[in-house]
Amino acid sequence: MLTLLLVVMGLALLYAYRSQTPSAPQVSLTQAIQDVQAGKIRAVSVVGNRATLEFRNGIQREQTVLPEQDQLFAKAIVDYNAAHPDSPVDLVYQSADTTFSVVGSILLSLLPVVLIGGFFYYMMRTRERS
Numbered sequence: 001m002l003t004l005l006l007v008v009m010g011l012a013l014l015y016a017y018r019s020q021t022p023s024a025p026q027v028s029l030t031q032a033i034q035d036v037q038a039g040k041i042r043a044v045s046v047v048g049n050r051a052t053l054e055f056r057n058g059i060q061r062e063q064t065v066l067p068e069q070d071q072l073f074a075k076a077i078v079d080y081n082a083a084h085p086d087s088p089v090d091l092v093y094q095s096a097d098t099t100f101s102v103v104g105s106i107l108l109s110l111l112p113v114v115l116i117g118g119f120f121y122y123m124m125r126t127r128e129r130s
Helices: 002-019 027-039 072-083 098-128
Strands: 042-049 050-057 061-067 090-094
Touching: 002 098, 027 042, 027 050, 027 061, 027 072, 072 090
Parallel strands: 042 090
Antiparallel strands: 042 050, 050 061
16 A cells, blocks of 8 residues: 555656646747747747747747737737748737646645645554554
Protein backbone atom coordinates (compact mmCIF):
# COMPACT_ATOMS: atom_id res chain seq x y z
CA MET A 1 0.00 0.00 0.00
CA LEU A 2 2.85 2.37 0.82
CA THR A 3 4.47 1.61 -2.52
CA LEU A 4 1.24 2.47 -4.32
CA LEU A 5 1.00 5.74 -2.42
CA LEU A 6 4.59 6.66 -3.32
CA VAL A 7 3.98 5.83 -6.99
CA VAL A 8 0.84 7.99 -7.04
CA MET A 9 2.69 10.85 -5.34
CA GLY A 10 5.53 10.54 -7.84
CA LEU A 11 3.14 10.59 -10.79
CA ALA A 12 1.32 13.58 -9.34
CA LEU A 13 4.58 15.48 -8.95
CA LEU A 14 5.62 14.55 -12.48
CA TYR A 15 2.27 15.74 -13.83
CA ALA A 16 2.49 19.01 -11.91
CA TYR A 17 6.01 19.60 -13.21
CA ARG A 18 5.11 18.77 -16.82
CA SER A 19 1.90 20.81 -16.82
CA GLN A 20 3.76 24.03 -16.11
CA THR A 21 4.09 26.06 -19.27
CA PRO A 22 7.36 27.91 -19.66
CA SER A 23 6.64 31.58 -19.29
CA ALA A 24 7.34 33.77 -22.27
CA PRO A 25 9.11 37.06 -21.59
CA GLN A 26 6.86 40.10 -21.30
CA VAL A 27 7.51 42.87 -23.85
CA SER A 28 5.90 46.22 -24.51
CA LEU A 29 3.29 46.66 -27.23
CA THR A 30 5.73 48.85 -29.16
CA GLN A 31 8.39 46.10 -29.11
CA ALA A 32 5.82 43.53 -30.25
CA ILE A 33 4.78 45.71 -33.19
CA GLN A 34 8.45 46.25 -34.11
CA ASP A 35 9.03 42.48 -34.09
CA VAL A 36 6.02 41.96 -36.37
CA GLN A 37 7.17 44.68 -38.77
CA ALA A 38 10.71 43.24 -38.81
CA GLY A 39 9.33 39.89 -40.01
CA LYS A 40 10.46 37.97 -36.93
CA ILE A 41 6.99 36.71 -35.97
CA ARG A 42 5.26 33.65 -37.47
CA ALA A 43 2.00 33.58 -35.48
CA VAL A 44 0.11 35.63 -32.92
CA SER A 45 -2.43 34.13 -30.54
CA VAL A 46 -4.69 36.57 -28.70
CA VAL A 47 -6.49 35.35 -25.58
CA GLY A 48 -8.43 38.06 -23.79
CA ASN A 49 -6.09 41.05 -23.56
CA ARG A 50 -2.88 39.00 -23.79
CA ALA A 51 -1.11 38.32 -27.08
CA THR A 52 1.49 35.56 -27.43
CA LEU A 53 3.89 36.02 -30.32
CA GLU A 54 5.67 33.01 -31.78
CA PHE A 55 8.91 33.70 -33.61
CA ARG A 56 9.74 32.20 -37.00
CA ASN A 57 12.48 30.02 -35.47
CA GLY A 58 9.74 28.13 -33.61
CA ILE A 59 11.62 28.25 -30.30
CA GLN A 60 11.21 31.78 -29.00
CA ARG A 61 7.98 33.30 -27.73
CA GLU A 62 7.06 36.57 -26.14
CA GLN A 63 3.93 38.04 -24.61
CA THR A 64 2.42 41.49 -24.57
CA VAL A 65 -0.64 42.98 -22.93
CA LEU A 66 -3.08 44.66 -25.29
CA PRO A 67 -5.11 47.65 -24.13
CA GLU A 68 -8.92 47.45 -24.31
CA GLN A 69 -10.28 47.76 -27.86
CA ASP A 70 -6.79 47.82 -29.33
CA GLN A 71 -6.79 48.13 -33.11
CA LEU A 72 -3.19 49.24 -33.49
CA PHE A 73 -1.67 45.78 -33.04
CA ALA A 74 -4.15 44.06 -35.37
CA LYS A 75 -3.63 46.82 -37.96
CA ALA A 76 0.15 46.32 -37.80
CA ILE A 77 -0.31 42.60 -38.53
CA VAL A 78 -2.78 43.25 -41.38
CA ASP A 79 -0.40 45.84 -42.88
CA TYR A 80 2.53 43.42 -42.63
CA ASN A 81 0.52 40.63 -44.28
CA ALA A 82 -0.48 42.98 -47.13
CA ALA A 83 3.14 44.03 -47.68
CA HIS A 84 4.56 40.48 -47.36
CA PRO A 85 2.06 37.99 -48.82
CA ASP A 86 4.77 35.31 -49.13
CA SER A 87 5.34 35.12 -45.34
CA PRO A 88 2.16 36.20 -43.54
CA VAL A 89 1.69 36.33 -39.79
CA ASP A 90 -1.14 34.09 -38.57
CA LEU A 91 -3.45 36.00 -36.24
CA VAL A 92 -5.66 33.78 -34.07
CA TYR A 93 -8.21 35.02 -31.54
CA GLN A 94 -9.15 32.52 -28.82
CA SER A 95 -11.77 32.79 -26.12
CA ALA A 96 -10.44 33.12 -22.60
CA ASP A 97 -11.45 29.96 -20.71
CA THR A 98 -10.32 30.78 -17.20
CA THR A 99 -12.77 28.52 -15.36
CA PHE A 100 -10.79 25.34 -15.91
CA SER A 101 -7.45 26.95 -15.19
CA VAL A 102 -8.65 28.32 -11.85
CA VAL A 103 -10.26 25.02 -10.81
CA GLY A 104 -7.25 23.05 -12.03
CA SER A 105 -4.89 25.33 -10.15
CA ILE A 106 -6.85 24.90 -6.94
CA LEU A 107 -6.98 21.12 -7.33
CA LEU A 108 -3.26 20.91 -8.07
CA SER A 109 -2.56 23.06 -5.03
CA LEU A 110 -4.63 20.82 -2.76
CA LEU A 111 -3.27 17.55 -4.15
CA PRO A 112 -0.02 17.54 -2.10
CA VAL A 113 -1.95 18.30 1.10
CA VAL A 114 -4.35 15.41 0.45
CA LEU A 115 -1.51 13.03 -0.40
CA ILE A 116 0.51 13.96 2.68
CA GLY A 117 -2.60 13.66 4.85
CA GLY A 118 -3.31 10.25 3.33
CA PHE A 119 0.25 9.18 4.00
CA PHE A 120 0.01 10.15 7.69
CA TYR A 121 -3.37 8.44 7.98
CA TYR A 122 -1.89 5.27 6.49
CA MET A 123 1.09 5.42 8.86
CA MET A 124 -1.19 5.85 11.90
CA ARG A 125 -3.37 2.93 10.83
CA THR A 126 -0.38 0.61 10.36
CA ARG A 127 1.02 1.68 13.76
CA GLU A 128 -2.28 0.81 15.47
CA ARG A 129 -2.27 -2.68 13.95
CA SER A 130 1.17 -3.56 15.26
